[in-house]
Amino acid sequence: MVMKLSVSLICFFLLLAQAVEIHAAIFDVTKYGAKPGGDITQALLSAWKDACASTSASKVVIPKGTFPLNEVKIQGPCKAPVEIQLDGTLKAPAQLGILKGDSWLTIAYIDHLTISGSGTFDGQGAAAWAQNDCGKNPNCKAIPMNLRFNFITNSIVRGVTSKDSKNFHVNVLGCKNFTFQHFTISAPGTSINTDGIHIGRSTGINILDTSIQTGDDCVSIGDGSQQVTVERVTCGPGHGISIGSLGRYPKEDPVVGINVKNCTISNTMNGVRVKTWPSSPAPGVASDMHFENIIMNNVGNPILIDQEYCPYNQCQLKVPSKVRISNVSFKNIRGTTSTQLAVKLVCSSSSPCQNVEVSNIDLKYTGKGGPATSQCGSLFAPVASETCEIELCTTSSMPKSMLDWYIETHMVLQLLLGRYKAVVIDNLDNSSIVAIKQV
DSSP: OHHHHHHHHHHHHHHHHHHHHHHOEEEEGGGGTOOTTSOOHHHHHHHHHHHHHOSSOEEEEEOSSEEEOOOEEEEOOOSSOEEEEEOSEEEOOSSTTSSOSSEEEEEEEEESEEEESSOEEEOOOHHHHTTOOTTTOTTOOOOOEEEEEEEEEEEEEESOEEESOSSOSEEEESOEEEEEESOEEEOOTTOTTOOSEEEESOEEEEEESOEEEOSSOSEEEOTTOEEEEEESOEEOSBSOEEEEEESSSTTOOOEEEEEEEEEEEESBSOSEEEEEOSSOSSOEEEEEEEEEEEEEEEESSOEEEETTOOGGGOSOTTSOOOEEEEEEEEEEEEEEESSSEEEEEEOOSSSOOEEEEEEEEEEEEOSSSSSOEEEETTEEEEOOOTTOOSOSSOOSOOOSOHHHHHHTOSOEEEEEETTEEEEEEEOTTTOOEEEOOOO
């Protein structure tokens, strides 16, 4: 159903783009005074104003060339579909402090928007990365991101590049039916807090055929995100593809229906993960999250559920997370891991995970010290390979009756690694995870 919906949406956007191409009124920024090398801010705003007021489909054209651009807010509602065709390079001010808000380019309240072309949004973030202490300092001054999309509907971004953002490259908030396709994100692996695409409180977001190289999460999915598809994405360097972190703030909305599939992750700190904070101020929900057909190349922590996520010791680990995770699957994940710990499933002791499935995993540790391992709860056990005969995620207290144990629990984790199969069951009383020996 999700695949059919995604295909239908793509076809719709292609037809929309063709219609705009044929009938669009053209608003070229050079007709409004823009010149390569000169500030384009006022010309872009003027061209946008006229395009947005058009009663027929329109297109704002930014031709080849390099154009400095100051802080800009492009806003609707517009009277007809609008396309922004970027073939040149827009450059943000390099010096931190010139941009006063939390984003360089804000695009808001628009239906049927297309951003296309072969051009680049260059955030010139190198100077800002050296001054970014927001991970450790909750009172830090806001550092602007490249692109903020607020309340955008039935729209697509394709072909363009976001480069060297000072903060997140893209933030998606309150959007619906919004697709990124053949989109490129580029920043060094050492860049600070440069998440590729962050999604929050949005529905029907598709990230397709996209390349993300950055210094933080390639894709991060925050609270209130529903029906998100990440497919055919290459990620790395960076921190992987993440759901969360969740549970840090009160009144967070549920995360439901996340599908990550047919992706390649390379040279990242993490692979695919779900992360929640301990000491949550309120209960939360994250459900129906599926990771399938993923290739890992030299990836740390390839498969991870971490309900003790607490960077820089900003929380109390003794108080368990209140985010309930359920209906999660990790299927057909293969490749190499740079950390011996390849599979880590650490759930909350107060809200244990339910219905977690792990199957067809083939991850090989490239370092020394033995094969890849798994951690379930607070226990370690080797991950099975073709020659492994060791039980997975074992515990010292096996119940006398596996049937009774099954009836008393809510989570069944089926783990198929090579030719070894184990059913792992979570005890609701203490959240420990037990494995049945291979068949």
